[in-house]
Amino acid sequence: MTHNYGLLAPEFILFGFAMLVVAVDTFRSQFKVGSAVLAATAGVGALAALGASVAMAGVHEEFGEILVVDEFTTFFRILFAATVVVVIAMSHEFVGKHIRHPGEFYSLLLLSTIGATFMAAARELLTAYIAIEVLSFSLYVAVSLAKTDPRSGEAGLKYVLLGGVASAMLLYGLSLLYGSGGSTSYEVLREAFAEQAGEASALTLVGLAMVIGGLAFKASAVPFHMWTPDAYEGAPLPITAYLSATSKAATFALLLRLLSGPLEPLIEDWRWMLATLSVATMVVGNLVALQQHNIKRLLAYSSIGQVGFMLMALVALSDQSTSALLLHLSGYLITNLAVFTAVIAFYNRTGREEIEDFRGLAETQPYLAVVITAGLFSLSGMPLLAGFATKFLLFQAAASGGYLWLSGLAVVMSTISLYYYLQVVKQMYFFEPSGDASRWRLTPSGYVLTAVLLVVMVIVGLYFGPLYEVADTAAGALFA
């Protein structure tokens, strides 16, 4: 049995560069070079992986029984590689000041991307599980990497313990599905469950519920979200950004594969579960966000709320809702990364992360204030920005799938989310800065990165056609 390892070129590149970063880190002190060289190495690796992924667009080939490289995989590969490029770019200054082991930090980012990609590419439960754990383990470590901040270790501890519980739940569910379906291959399982459609055995149902529960934890859906605010707050800021981006998107990629593949025949059995999760998630996430004072916690709850919206697309699962979901995910990633880049720049300058600390930012750093405002407005789905178009299509897809009530609720929650985003905007614009009111400058890389993200955000908001088409092709690979 031979496998075409060429299919995995991007992952091998990522792995190679991850090892290279560690090697460079080892010899760094002898040559007296700063951590910039690590960022550069990692960045080159991520870009190379991105290039390789783009070059493989259109490939549709199976890697043995365990992976498949199709449009869907490629879509997420590109998404993850791009995300990691941005995260590396945004973290350079931060890493120098606040991270214990820069080499490890960058190599973890690269390695976790491998896990994320395999989650999207797996066509078999075992591989999917290992991929989940690669991603999760990297994040457990990365969350705990902050220097001098005791919250970091605590966040890591809570994350790893609860993550372990969730993994156990997920695994137990997978074992039941394996027992009931007799295989770990998605295709075989699909056939097995197709026979059970409508009258699934209790065994299958329990397994299904536990798998969904375990994955809901990874996606931080209520009531499995307890770790999210703590991990977000305790983690170093770039990792918070990464958590909110890749870890979420990868979970949704896996969920999409599972739900449209092996679990598709059981749709009537899991639909209500996801609908319940979706409602609970969007309501709790957005309402609790109203009470937050810390920008990281605010973004944590807001991202929980966003998960509620995304779950909606799974409830109304179809070709259309999937492409809308993929579009929304991309838009959300871009927006979130823009916001985090700006928040990191702010943190590097001030070392503060309470919402009140943003007071008067429009006076001291108007550009950053614009970026944050645009990002937050985009997250709440305001027009001219990515969030509007992608939410519009996402909610529309849910409505067309017969869930008008759910999208109605989502719009209400979306509006509530605007209220807490406005609290930040208000601080920046309505009030005079307290304390040091002098203007300050961003680093050039900060300018470039935020500007690029901002422009992409506007482009996705207005001319989303091309991206939508790509998402549609990717979704098509699932529903062929």
Add this chain to the structure above:
Amino acid sequence: MIPIENFLLLSALLFAIGFYGVLARRSAILILMSVELMLAAVSINFIAFAAYMDPEAFTGLIFALFVIAIAAAEVGLALGIVLRVFRERRSSMVDDASSLKW
């Protein structure tokens, strides 16, 4: 011949006990041990299913092997983090790690 139900029942009880431990315990290390119980339950399940239901492909066996490996790695990692928190706080109780709201 032992019927498969026996093994599955054992695993179910083990999992439930582990889950109880996770919820009831406050010490990080004890929670970790409870998680190990749950993972052990999973391995039993996989092996039983593989041996009884899937003897040709026996993916479950391979799955179980990986679960064992990953669970062990998880213990190592979690203990590393426990040590760091302990050094910072002088306590390994989850509740004492409370500068973050639990």
Add this chain to the structure above:
Amino acid sequence: MTASDGYVLLALVLIPIGTSVLLMFTPSKERGAVIGITGLSSLAMFVLSVYAFAMYDFEGEQFQGMLTIPWVSNVGLLGEKGIQLKLGLDGMAATLVLLTGIITMAGTWVSWKLTHRMKDYFILLYLVAGGVYGTWVMLDVFFFFLLYETAVLPMYLLIGVWGSTRKEYGATKLMMMLVGASILIFVGIFGAFSAAGLGTFDMEELFRAGETGLIPRNTQILLFPMVAVGCGTLAGMWPFHSWSPDGHASAPTSVSMLHAGVLMKSGAWGVIRLGFQMLPQGAEYWAPALMVIGITAALYGAISALRQTDLKLMTGFSSVSHMGYVFVGLGTLNVIGMSGAVLQMFAHGVMTALFFLLIGGMYDQSHNREIPNFSGMAKQMPIWTIFFVIAGLASLGLPGMSGFIAEVHIFIGVFRAYPVVGGLAVLTAAITATYLLRMFSQAFFGEFNPRWSHLREINYRERAGATVLAITILTMGIWPAPWIDRVANAVAQTIPGVSM
């Protein structure tokens, strides 16, 4: 209008937004540059607006100057036509385009005296203008809604940063109510799109779907109230108006002008486009209710205005009252009444902008808006008083002024449809006359209060703006034909099921 005029319409949307972007890259220290850019841009908008209004052939096709650029098609749930950047003008929209051109220009002139972060102010103001232009000319629901929201969004910062009394409260209340209302519009659009099942947001297709019953009647009946309330909130429709007086009271001058003069109209416009045109059967069903709400709003607004002593609040409630007429007119479901509604949108827009301009010009000097504090202002500020009287007379519907033309249409329409409501409408007009005349006699005439002897006449920019607005009021009052032709024809052509 020829097909190439579509680019004029596109320019109307892009010029203000482009100006915003351009201003972002202008250093805020360069006040001269900011003034130059906005002056040119507002002039260009004004000229193009007049051009569009003049070139609209009211005997020609329903939509003119059509421009269709495919945007997104054949993906996801979007079909062949999907989302298009589709522009076109009908008679009603032509009128409103003209309104926007006039008010934006006057508002720009007035705002040049701002000292606090003028550049940022214009960036946001022009975004609003671009959004409003977009709602008039877009013939695709997606873009319609996008630009509709674009117009609402900057209001938050405009009021929050540059406003006066209780600005934080006013801004947040306005924002939450308006965006909350958008929920209903959102759901209405979703429902109509899904029910039609055409996979397109093309307005013409959806209008047809509504007319032919492809969107089932029951669905229309269900969705119409959502759209009407959603858009109605922006139009200050009672009982969802409560953001409006607060918002006006705290907003800076030109924001109030643009807001009351134009933005509120785009709310009513939403009711026409998404309600009456997209869901005609629903509109027919709910028309009486709309009329009841309209007349209640008119009465309530007038009576509330009677009680106010703050000039801006009085004008704010008077806006609620006048917008009530618009809904009364729409509820008649006959051409004359509905034309009256659109004419009222125009007439009220101009005169309320004039009101806010004048109040703002005076407030900047006196920092006082309480009517009882003023007396005999005609002696101190005669020019200001003349303009104010023009606006006031237009507001109470004196013949020869624009308000008369609009109200007469509405009254005739109402008397044809529901005579009782007509009686109430006349009563409202009487109350309006009462509070306006009382205000005149208190503030302008009588003993001059020496406390205000330091006040000077409004400056030349404000005079210029006021002149443009006053001329518009008088022109429409004396020679209303261009307006009536365009609007009446458009109403008859576009709103199915409407009777003469």
Add this chain to the structure above:
Amino acid sequence: MQERTALPPQFDRPIMLGGLLAGAVATPLLVVLVALRVVGLISSPEVVFWMAFGVVLAGALGTVMLSNIVHAALALVFTLLGIAAIYLLLGQEFLALAQVLVYGGGVTILIVFGLMLTNATEDPIVSDGAQKPFAFGVGILLALVFAVALLGHHWPAVGPAVISGAEFGERLFGEYTLAILTVGVLLDIALSGALLIARPDSPEESAE
């Protein structure tokens, strides 16, 4: 330095007590099982199974209930070794071996080290959370749900198949090569991560 280096003296008593307790419970159980076997109601493997069953569950209960953290850790060892016996009964010698090596050896030692490094051996008594009754309810409920789901299922009446080590290895390194590689990455992450996180590096931290 003491002569005995294997375990600190605190472990003496628990080991003895545990042994006694296990003996006290196991002996009657053993007697009953042997009796049943002699009567012919159950087969030999079943005798072993029920013994292992008893050990595993008793150990598990000990792990989650004992208030002395060192005792709990030792109870865990019993469970894990009992599970190895279960694997043997299922005919999987290789996995049983892995279980003994990884858990009986590695994990147990890790946990004991963890306990010692966090000073749990000085003050081994820990109190449980106040949510105990709730946890108890959830545990019972979970067990019931699983039991119903498992026992309600129609299972084929076949015995466990014995998979040879060669077959197992061939498949593991044939079809699942990539999985092995990926797990390699994972272990690398976990181990280097644990090392870096646990190690005090900055001077102010180590001075503490």
